Amino acid sequence: MKKKAIEKIPYIGIERTSRKRGAKYIAATMVKIVDHEKHLITEVYRNKKENLTVPLVRIVLTKKDFGTFFTESGEWSRCLISGTFYVSKYPVWDKNGMKWDAEKENVIRSDEDLQRIKRFPGITERRWRSQTWYELINDRIEDISAKERRERDKRRCQRRQQGLKEREENTPEIDERKILDYADSVIFHEKHYLYYKKDGSWVRVACSKCGGVTDRRWKPGISYESQFMPMISEPRKGGLGTCPLCGAQGEWEPQGKMKSYNRNRGHIFIGQKYRETGMVFRYFEVEKEYQLGLICEERGQVMENAREKLSGIEIARVYFEEGKMPQKDYHKYNQYSGRDFWDDCNLYGTQSISIDKAPILKETYEEMRGTFLQYSAMQEYAEAESGCINPVRYAELYMEYPQIEMLTKLGLIKVVESMMGYRLEIVEDICANRVDTFLGIRKEHIRQLIRSQGDRDILKVMQMERRLGQRWTDEQIEKIAELKLDTMQGWTDVLKYIGIQKMLNLIGKYAGVGVEYKIGCSFALSRLREVAQTYIDYIRMRILLGYDMSNTVYLAPRDLNKNHQRMVMEFNKKEADKRIKEVNIKYPLIKKHYRRLRKQFCYEDEVLCIRPARDAGEIVMEGRILHHCVGLDTYLKKHNDGITTILFLRKKKEPDVPYITVEIRPDDFLIFQWYGAHDKKPDKEDIEMWLNKYVTKLKCGKIGTLEAGQQALAMLA
Ligand SMILES: [Zn+2]
Structure with a gap:
């Protein structure tokens, strides 16, 4: 336009x-x-x-x-x-x-x-x-x-088709036989079956390898001649035998146990050079199927033949070219046309093809020469993983983190494993070209990390050491990793007061005689971890409670458990006091209105007395001592806002000991609820009667008179 x-x-x-x-x-x-x-x-x-x-x-x-x-x-x-x-x-x-x-x-x-x-x-x-x-x-x-939209879609589709066609044309031919042979050896271990059925001293054998069926003796007969007839050893299910016809080794399988067929499945990769310096990884699904042919005769089902079939289908191809996003193509089947075709997107849902680790055909690495993946150390990584890896993921990772070549070559296999598993947070500096800076550890620990093959726990401790600005020895690092100290909350606070070596020694000492580090005994390990956790807890509580931590008696108490217990109690009390202070600030009206409420609600007879709460903290204490929920914010707020009133009903003999807690509505003296300890209703009938009388008096104005108020005041004084 x-x-x-x-x-x-x-x-x-x-x-x-x-x-x-x-x-x-x-x-x-x-x-x-x-x-x-x-x-x-x-x-x-x-x-x-x-x-x-x-x-x-x-x-x-x-x-x-x-x-x-x-x-x-x-x-x-x-x-x-x-x-x-x-x-x-x-x-x-x-x-x-x-x-x-x-x-x-x-x-x-x-x-x-x-x-x-x-x-x-x-x-x-x-x-x-x-x-x-x-x-x-x-x-x-x-x-x-x-x-316009249709045309755009058409053009995009044409471009995609063009790309697919080009990739297909540039994908080298493949010798399927080679793939199948390889699969047979590494996945199916060239397994054959010898099906058998015994009949007296005779046995009929069907071999899946050669397909032949034959009858043999497995037990010598009585006749003189039969002792010279060829014999085979007695077949036993699961045992290994030799086919009397072709000599192949096979697993004995009784005829009756065999379903009409069984199959094993697996996957295999082959990598080929693609265009100038690229690679294509081709993912095959291979299958080995065993069949046993049976026919019916007068004496029942009889084995007629046996066979095994190897087949494979290529299900995905992933193309790698330098500087380009990897392109994944998937093999699909069109049900209507009955044709196979390649598509550049995966299927949806459960039908989708996922590419997982699998054995890789050796010639892949020869093909890799001259491609941009030549120095990726993929072969070394695969060897360290017994030949079974996902080369697609490795190549993707290598494109993003070329450092994995170095990591693999140094033997830091477990680090690469973590990265293959998308745990990329272990990388400290993605631009670094040195192992120590890449992983964020001290240079002097690289050897130790290599000795452990890049153990994740050890690496985490080393990363922590550097972050904290600490310097630990190899042995200390190993012990920290063993204790998993880094997973224990607040353990670094402890380090401010005690050196790491002293701390490790103490933990060893508290763990008791015979419990040592690095002996690989799971009992010793769990004991050490338990002690470490107790010790850290103990020190943290001491710190939080404001103790002078330069005092060595606090740092290394003779009896850890006893001291830990004491700290727990002190700590709980402190927390409780804190809560009381908090609620008194949050609900100040409870205290403010106490004087007025006292006049309104105070009452006593020979046995019991009742009065409102003096302040929010008193309600919290009541709840805590009686183990019920009156100390929760809901009740505090209702009392504070004058919606309900919390009253304490106590025995006249022990006016300071919580007994019954009552929630009452001040407008009409309706009792919402009353409870004793643990949400129970002790002396239920007596208390109910007492409360009924009390409410009646409130309603008649018999309480709350000046006289009654003064009486009550006298009681409180
Ligand atoms: Zn055979």
Whole structure:
């Protein structure tokens, strides 16, 4: 669209006489030739005296293209105008959206204008009712954009098809026999079956390797001649035997145990050079199937033949080229056409193909020479993993982290394993080209890490050492890793007061005689870890409770367990005090209203006395001593806000010992609930009777008089 040329065309403008009553917008049209092409220009004006010279928008339509020009911002857009009457779609000239009566609000200047739209090439009327001018234009715009979209999709599809075709053409031929032989040896271990069925001293044998069936003696007969007949050793299920016909070794399998067939499955990779310096990894699913043919005879089912079949199908190819994203193609089967084909995207859901580790054909590494993966050390990694890895993942990883070559060659196999498993957080500096900086450890520990093959626990401790600015010996690192100290919360706080060696020694000492580090005994290990956890807990509590940690008696108590226990108790008390302080600040009205409530609620007789809580802290203590939930914020808040009142009912003999807690509504003296210790109701009937009497007195105003109040006060004093 020649936007600049179109912008230069003067506006149509609307004469005052063309204004329509009740309309919000008026549209006017013209057809102009721009660059030898017919352009339908529709302008929308606000229906106001002062807006008749410059339109809000100018909608331009040619045979194949469209665009909307916003006069105010000077911007072009390709949005839709307004598809339907519905509000959900916004007309371009009004950001606030279109109303239900859009038709009345958006009118066209004259029938001539409408005819100009209807006659424009490409515009077709297709509804049973007459269409508004904007529906006509919008339908056309939708047609054009749908067509563009189809073409775009087609082009994309063609490009993909082209890419697939090119990749297929550049994928070297493969000798299937070689793949199957390899699979037979590394996956199926060239396993054959010797099916057998005994009949007296005879046995019938069917060999899956050669397919032959034969009858042999396994026990000598009574006759003299039979002792010279060829014999085989007695078949036993699962044992190894030799086929009397072809000499192949096979596993004995009784005829009756054999289902009509069984199969084993596995996967295999082969890598080939792709184009100049790339590689393609091809993923095969291989299958070995064993079949036993049976026929029915008078004496029952009889083995007739046996066979085994190896087959393979290539299910995925992954193409690697330097500097390009890896491309995965998948082999699919079209059920309708019955044809196999390659596709560049995976299937959805459970049908999707996943590529997992599998044995790799040796010649892959020869093919790798001269490719950009030549120095990836993939072969060394595969050897360290007994030949079974996922080369696709390795190549992907190598493209992102070329350092894995170095890690593999140094023997840090477990580090590479972690990275293969997407645990990439172990990498400290992705740009580093040295092992120590790459992993964030001290240089002097590299040897030790290599000795452990890159053990994850050891590595974590080394990373921690550097982060903490500590210097630990090899032995200390091993012990810390053994104890898994790094997983124990707050253990580094302890380090501020005691050296690592002293700490390790102490843990060893507390663990007791005979419990040593590095003896690989699981009992010793769990004992050491338990002691370490107790010790760390103990020290942390001492620190939090504000003890002077320069005191060596605190750092190394004679009896760890006893001291730990003491700290737990002290710590709990401190936490409790903290809570009481907190609630007194959070719910201050409980204390403030105590004096008033006391006058209202205090009462006593010969046995029991009752009074409101003095402050929030007292309620918390009541809850804690009686082990019920009155100390929770819900009750504190209700009391604080005057919704309910918490009363303490106690024995007159022991006015300081919590007994029963009552929740009452101060407006009408309704008792919501009452409980003793552990949410129980001790002396239930007596207490209920007592409380009923008490409520009656409250209602009659017999409590709360000055006299009663003073009486109660005297009691409290
Ligand atoms: Zn055989």
